[in-house]
Amino acid sequence: MLKRVRRGAAILALMASAAACGGTAKPVAQAQPTIAVVATTTQVADLTRQVEGDAVQVTQLLRPNVDRTTSTRPPPTCRP
Known part of the structure; x- marks a missing residue:
């Protein structure tokens, strides 16, 4: 009889912990x-x-179809 009580208590505790882990709340978007x-x-x-x-804002220095070895940027677009 004591084994049945312990086993039932263990099963009940396992079910309670499993229910606590499976929350349905949606994560807050940050x-x-x-x-x-x-x-x-x-x-x-x-x-x-x-x-x-x-997640990023990309600035591309070379335009498409431009040779990288001969390309130069005009001074107003180059900033430190």
Whole structure:
């Protein structure tokens, strides 16, 4: 009889702890800060956008279809 009581108490405790773990509350959405990323080539910029999604703001230095060895940026767009 004592074994049955212990076993029942153990099962009841297990069920109570399992019920406590399975909450139905939805997580609160927190605004994450956007990270500014500067990418040199279009490939790096595209890869960064695909991996990080909306979490980053990507600035790409080279335009598409431009040779990276001959490309120069005008002075007003280059800032320290």
